[in-house]
Amino acid sequence: MSIPKVSNKYFLIDKVVIIKNSVLMYDLYKKNSDKKAELVLHKHVPIVDDMYNILKNEHCFLFVHEEEKANYEEHLTLIAGKNIVPQQMIALYTNFSENMNQFFKNPESMTNYKIAKQNVQSLVSTVLNTQYSASSFLSMLVYEYYTHTHSLNVCVYAISLGKHLGMGKEALDELGTAAMLHDIGKSKIDENILNRNGKLSEDEFKEIQKHPVHSWNILKQLGIKNKNILAGVRSHHEKLDGTGYPDNLSSKEIHIYAKIIAICDVFDAITTKRTYKDSKSTFETLILMKKEMRHHLDSILINHFILMLKEQNKA
Numbered sequence: 001m002s003i004p005k006v007s008n009k010y011f012l013i014d015k016v017v018i019i020k021n022s023v024l025m026y027d028l029y030k031k032n033s034d035k036k037a038e039l040v041l042h043k044h045v046p047i048v049d050d051m052y053n054i055l056k057n058e059h060c061f062l063f064v065h066e067e068e069k070a071n072y073e074e075h076l077t078l079i080a081g082k083n084i085v086p087q088q089m090i091a092l093y094t095n096f097s098e099n100m101n102q103f104f105k106n107p108e109s110m111t112n113y114k115i116a117k118q119n120v121q122s123l124v125s126t127v128l129n130t131q132y133s134a135s136s137f138l139s140m141l142v143y144e145y146y147t148h149t150h151s152l153n154v155c156v157y158a159i160s161l162g163k164h165l166g167m168g169k170e171a172l173d174e175l176g177t178a179a180m181l182h183d184i185g186k187s188k189i190d191e192n193i194l195n196r197n198g199k200l201s202e203d204e205f206k207e208i209q210k211h212p213v214h215s216w217n218i219l220k221q222l223g224i225k226n227k228n229i230l231a232g233v234r235s236h237h238e239k240l241d242g243t244g245y246p247d248n249l250s251s252k253e254i255h256i257y258a259k260i261i262a263i264c265d266v267f268d269a270i271t272t273k274r275t276y277k278d279s280k281s282t283f284e285t286l287i288l289m290k291k292e293m294r295h296h297l298d299s300i301l302i303n304h305f306i307l308m309l310k311e312q313n314k315a
Contacts, residue, residue, distance in 0.1 A: 010037050010063035017075055018062075020052045025075065026068035030060055037063060092122065093152070100148040100180065107187045107218050120155065120176035124169060127159050138312050150268055155179040157264035158257075161301070164308040178232030179261050185214025209245045212237055232257030236265055239296040251298075259298045263289070263305050266297065282309065 010029055017024070028041040040062070041051060054060060064072040096119045103112040138160065158179035162172045186194060189211055193204045200208065216234040224230065235258035238244035240251040266289060273279040280288070289302055 009066040011066065011069055011072075013062050013064050013072060014076060015056060015062065017072070018047060018052065018055045020047060020049070022047055026064050026071040028055070029063045029065065031063065037065075043068075092126065095119075096123070097149055097152050100152055103181075103184065104148050104187045107184050108221065110222055113181075113222050113224075116180055117177055120159075120180050121173055123155065124159055124172045124176055127163055128169060128172070138309075150272065151180055151183050153268045153272070154182065154261060154264045157268060157305075158260050160312065161260055161264065161305055161308050164304055164311065174226060174228045175232065175257050175260060177226075178229045178236075178257050179264065181219060181229075182215060182233050182236045182261050182265065183211060184218055184233075185211035185216070187218075188214040209237070213246050228255065228257055231255035232261055234258070236261040238262070240298065241295040244296070259301055263297055263301055266293065267305070 010031075013028070023046055024041070024043055027039055027043050029037040030040045032038050040060075041047070041055065045051075047055065055062060099112070099115050099119055103109070103116055106112055138156065155176050159172050159176045162175045167175065189207055193200065193207055196204070212234050216230055219230060219233060232255055235244075235247065235249060235254050238247065238249040238254045238258060240254070242248050242250040267285055270280050270285045270288065271282060286302070286306055289297055290299070
């Protein structure tokens with residue numbers, strides 16, 4: 001009688017399935033120093049506090065055996081249907097946020113720029129991945145306003161809208177880079193002005209208005225020559241009626257990346273909480289953008305933005 005072979009194939013799992021006090025229908029393994037699989041949790045055993053902490057440890061990589069992979073995948077699909085964000089996407093967002101914070105502290109650093117560009121490319125690849133919808137990122141955006149998180153939020157919104165519009169990876173990389181770096185010039189503005197709770201004086205507002213040109217200059221100093229990225233950064237405060245800044249461009253003169261970033265910039269600024277104002281709801285913000293900003297923002301792109309949000313909410 002022949003002895004059946006047992007497969008030695010193990011597959012890395014997404015820790016989103018690790019939920020406190022839940023029970024799994026498959027065994028979990030980790031690998032020892034010899035790269036051999038060791039059982040760490042039996043199926044049907046509740047994941048209590050101590051075990052939960054062990055499994056959630058960032059240095060603990062977990063695997064499922066090939067024979068139970070189908071059970072794991074079914075479980076993962078069920079959880080994804082409940083809009084629980086995959087663990088690696090949370091780590092990705094947190095990492096991007098910290099990198100942007102460092103970039104704002106040292107905007108002349110080519111290393112920081114390269115990291116930001118790589119982050120955008122990773123973000124685009126993840127959003128384009130059919131396994132994860134953009135809603136996974138949209139659901140975990142930080143709604144306390146900080147300049148670096150605002151830039152990341154605008155990037156996520158812009159890439160999501162660009163994907164909705166049918167843009168390819170190259171265009172999304174450009175758009176995402178412009179969106180991520182659109183406010184980098186604020187690093188040149190006095191923090192006392194940026195963090196002012198009350199109304200700005202006329203001179204202070206003029207200083208704030210310089211930030212798109214500061215951003216544009218920083219990118220040029222870093223050797224960025226891509227005209228689409230530079231236009232998206234420089235023109236994100238231009239308005240359709242020509243009353244924007246810094247170049248008083250009108251509708252047809254404004255690059256589409258700048259129009260997209262403008263919408264995402266306004267939406268995130270209004271829906272995030274600041275020390276001196278409460279946030280508005282998505283509905284209130286969209287009504288405000290549609291009615292009171294119709295001469296400033298591209299109404300067709302706003303409609304697409306609304307459709308994009310609806311699609312992601314259904315995802």
